[in-house]
Amino acid sequence: MLEIYALAKKFGEKVAVDSLSLTVQDGQICAFIGHNGAGKTTTLKCIAGILDFEQGEILVDKIDVQKDPMAAKKQLAYIPDNPDLYDHLKGNDYLNFIADVFSMTKEERKAKIEEYAKRLGIYNDLSSPISSYSHGMKQKLALVSGLIHNPKVLLLDEPFVGLDPISSHEFKNIMQELANNGVTIFYSTHVLDVAEKICSHVAIIKEGRLIKFGTMQEITSDDSLENIFLELENEKHN
């Protein structure tokens, strides 16, 4: 479960996130949408413990991110929008590195790496250096690295960017399976039709403030998510 209470983050004088509160329960997939620079990545980075924040509280599986960051990080996986990975490592070396950090056994890591790498179509490339990977392959490897250690909360920043249609479809299936098994998924996206199909919940952020949060049904009712989002965005300009 992911709980955020009155989160506020500033960069100098600029307010990036302002009084943001939301809760995503176990087994829910929540899309986090907003215009460029709305504060999506900043929020995700605060949850992942990459950025410190001035106000508020974030609980990952009931563990306070600021009070016990190590324990919180053990429960989550964070995949950024443009994964910069250790180019000098081979794909498998990188996955082993992540598995070592999460103290996974040899058998566990073998099974998980094989499962997810095969499903995302990158298994045969794992013995090649990451420097030879395309953007999409790096994205797949980053996703595999986030899945192998059984995180309870999955934080994804634009996870579908760079994925080919087959991998994109497979990853949607993986997300659904994980949610069915009780994993909390919170992900930012601009692909609204996909979000509408796979997400149980949606959070809309505008200039650092959460302006809508609820189940997909509540938010969209009879309209499409795209229309709702455009309407809310236009309110800003008018």
Add this chain to the structure above:
Amino acid sequence: MKNIINLTMIYFKQSLSQLYRSKKRTSALANTFLIIAIFIIVAFAMGYAYYGTALQFQPIGHPEYVLVLGLMFAAFIVLMMTMYDAQNQYYKNKDYDLLASLPIKTPSIITAKYLSSYFISLVYGFMIAFPAFIVYFLFCPITVEAVIYCIIAIFFLPTFTQIIGAALAFIISAVTYKLKNKKIVNTILTIVLTVGLIAFITVVNSGLMQDLFANGIPLWLKIAFSHIYFLFEAMTTGSFISFLIFLAITLAFALLSIGIITLGYKKINSGFSSTNSKKQSKKTLVFKKSSTYIALIKKETKTFFSSPVYLINSIIGPIMVIVLAISMGIGARNMADAIGSSFPAEFFVTIYVCFSSMCLGIGVPTSASISIEGQKLYILKSLPIPVTTIFNAKLSFNLFLTLPFVIVGSIIFIVITGCSFSLAILAILIPCISTIAFAGLGLLCNLKWPKLNWTSESQAVKQSLSLFISMLSAILISLIPFLIFFTLPNEILSVMSLEAYYSIYLAFITLLCIVFYSLLYTHGKKLYKKI
């Protein structure tokens, strides 16, 4: 021209951005003040050493030779610190694709890159060469011509190190860019050529002092370092023709550097950015469990071997310790044989202890170990790894790399010189504690001044504030016993044994070590979180 100015300004701003990373004016001022203070102290220490050398030349009536020694030393040091940067600067820069897609002529791009790397050489060169000019003026008549020549020459001297760097970069890159295993071959070739060149210059320089005493300026210097010879001529005789020749030579160096790099710039860069078509590997994947600490050490090791500039920058110092140990040891033996007395321990142990520590401070691996993570730092920060474990892994890797060289170097020195047991222990302990202290200092500096938004590895490794400050601080700490030894009155030296003198210094650097590590594990953790 507009493109050159704009690009140069971008590179300058990139270099200075670290200094003014914080929005607080006080922080920027403090950084500026710190750099200026260290710069002045190092320049002063260099001036002090040159002054001692000039005094030695005075009895033979040629104190002006200190200028030749100073300029040669400056060329040597700047060359050592900058020559292997050129490859990353010109050929492996991340901004190649962007610049290649813009309507900017290649020579304009090269010129802007040249100017930014020239600026670094100028700063280092100014710090080491300028004190030589000051000492020269203390011993020789000050003429209007000489002062003007000196001021102008300072700006032209770095072109020598630039041409060597450019030529080296071109040769290595042109040979390797088409190869299948270009990265490995490139790294090996860079190490071999760099170390070879340094060894060659060390051998050439080591006999210079004797040559100057015996026969004046040697012929090899007049030919190979003609720019220094003509500048020396201009300074001492006031000859305008000699100065014009100096300007012509150094300008030719600059133009030639740009010309060499422009040649094949596109081909080589495209070659480096393209990956060889790989057959899908059928290797069995290995799944082996290890602790987080070992996993981090493995990662550090792979990062180290994947970056030629990081590797060379880190390995040059330790290699120099071995070279120094051999040359100092042989020098001590020869002197002992020549004067028929016992081993002149005081002199050679002092030089070995100071200069081996100084070599270790030139490229402390930890001073770039955070910066080299670049935009990938989020991986470590988002994983459940305690900050202490990350620090320990970075420090351990540094020490695994440097300590063996230090211990072997010290043993070589001890065996060749056959110095007393107590001095031998100190000759091992002091460089060892120094390298441990410098590792802590380097990491602390890198946490304070990280450079994560780099476009080439050399910006993270060589052109960073962190390296500059940790290197100069390490040099200063290393020079302390040397400067005090030659400043202390004979009455004190005759009362205090050399063992006692070095034991005090050992206690001092141990204390520094404790201070650095305490700061690292308290303040350093906070700095890490802020990055």
